[in-house]
Amino acid sequence: MSESDSTTADISASTDRTDDEDINVQIDGFTKVFQNQTGDDVVAVEDVNIDIRRGEFLVFVGPSGCGKTTTLRTVAGLETPTEGRIIIEDEDVTGLDPRERGIAMVFQNYALYPHMTVRKNMSFPLRIRNYPETEIDERVQEAAQLLEIADLLDRKPSQLSGGQQQRVALGRAIVREPSVFLMDEPLSNLDAKLRVQMRTELNEIHQRVGKTTIYVTHDQAEAMTLGDRVAVLNNGELQQIGKPQKLYDRPTNRFVAGFIGEPPMNFMDIDLVSSNDAFRIQRETMDLELPDDVNSELDGYASELDDVTFGVRPEDLHDASEVQTVPVTEENTFEANVKVVEPMGSDKFLTVEPFEDESEISARVSPDSGASVGDIVTLVVDMDKVHIFDEQTGDNVTKHR
Incomplete structure (x- = not known):
């Protein structure tokens, strides 16, 4: 292949x-x-x-x-x-x-028998199939050692933590091989x-x-x-x-x-404009130039696309005042009004408003960002990470690049 x-x-x-x-x-x-x-x-x-x-x-x-x-x-x-x-x-x-x-199944409800010890809970599926006692003991001991619950075999479920009960449920499945x-x-x-x-x-x-x-x-x-x-x-x-x-x-x-992704991807309704054999993303003050690989993907679709949605993940938006990993140009930046700032230690989450219709998007920026609520921040887009979706079908027309 x-x-x-x-x-x-x-x-x-x-x-x-x-x-x-x-x-x-x-x-x-x-x-x-x-x-x-x-x-x-x-x-x-x-x-x-x-x-x-x-x-x-x-x-x-x-x-x-x-x-x-x-x-x-x-x-x-x-x-x-x-x-x-x-x-x-x-x-x-x-x-x-x-x-x-x-097959062996482990459920959301651990379904342990409360009157039985851990040992008896784990051995139960083998006993009802009439396995020899020596084989039952051997399998239970092996599973208990694997799950690091060998010292709990004589306890009952009520004496166990949630994590320990989870291991017992796994052990009961494992012994069945x-x-x-x-x-x-x-x-x-x-x-x-x-x-x-x-x-x-x-x-x-x-x-x-x-x-x-x-x-x-x-x-x-x-x-x-x-x-x-x-x-x-x-x-x-x-x-x-x-x-x-x-x-x-x-x-x-x-x-x-x-x-997939947390925070989730930002989606923005934009205009896809052809300019000099390439495509640009435009809306109000936003005017972004798409990279060559995205242009190549769009080339076969653009004539069929009536409406498109621009997608970019929060971690692919950077504060222009402190970014070092992405070059800052007029072709990959736009301004937005900062509505919320959430310091997370290793990052800052900014909720910003890029357009006059009050739609909000998220940016996951460096903790060194000095953006405050009410500021106009310049955001840099990592254009190599952007996506274009067909608004009618939801298909990602840039997925193969």
């Missing part, structure tokens, strides 16, 4: 087919339709195709109701697809019960600090265990830090799948651009 083909496959919105032979899980043409209370069909997920490599950590992310949990539950066998197949280890498991699929781990918002019940800690620990555990993991979250920071690849869903459709950095650098459409 050439570099260009690889890039195209990585940012495909509707499919993820590859020539990779070591595929552990295939979600093949998956569509799920529910009926609402009035008997009308509601499409929860539509025509999703994803190949998941062996040992990969794949994260489904998107807003509530986007179809990520429905997809995970279908892989688990808790939902039946309306159309399509689920294939695990080259076997079509679409009609099989969950226990026959070689499944082919695939499925995790549905497993950190959502933890406080913010513990969530960050457990994210790191989950990453380390995944590296040690090496099993294919499918993980569902609504938290894009969780998705970006945990996933080998991230699949972004919205309204039941796969918007984009790829490595976290590629989703950030080359979002396929406006939804992905606004969902």
Whole structure:
């Protein structure tokens, strides 16, 4: 596969087919339709195709109701697809019960038995399958050592912290030695600090265990830090799948651009004006020259674009008075009224108003910026990082550069 083909496959919105032979899980043409209370069909997920490599950590992310949990539950066998197949280890498991699929699931609710010790909670899935006692003890001890909870085996869930209960739930899944781990918002019940800690620990555990993991979250920071690849869903459709950095650098459409990144990308309605065989972004006092690679991308689209949206991330806007990484010229600067200043230690977040219609955008500038509320600040745009979106379709027409 050439570099260009690889890039195209990585940012495909509707499919993820590859020539990779070591595929552990295939979600093949998956569509799920529910009926609402009035008997009308509601499409929860539509025509999703994803190949998941062996040992990969794949994260489904998107807003509530986007179809990520429905997809995970279908892989688990808790939902039946309306159309399509689920294939695990080259076997079509679409009609099989969950226990026959070689999967283990970790839920948002840890579902620990309160009357059982940690040891008995972890060993329970093996006991109901009549594993020998010696093998049960060996697996529980190995998982407990891996998760650093060996000293907690004789405690009950009520005696554990939230993070410890999470490890026990993971341990109960690990002892089964499944082919695939499925995790549905497993950190959502933890406080913010513990969530960050457990994210790191989950990453380390995944590296040690090496099993294919499918993980569902609504938290894009969780998705970006945990996933080998991230699949972004919205309204039941796969918007984009790829490595976290590629989703950030080359979002396929406006939804992905606004969902991935914190603070989110700024969007501005502008005029795209052709001048001397190049394009400029213009609106009121803004007049920015697009770089050559963006011009090349736009060349094939410009005649078809009626309305466009200009996208730039807050960290790609700099205070002209202190920026050192980007040259300051008339072609990459504009002025804006400072409405809010938020010092964050390593950065300052500025909320500014560039146009008279009172629309506001964010800039993440150096802590050395002296901008104050009420000032007119000159902002420098890193023009190599900008995006142009078709306002009608939402497509990013500069994504391939």
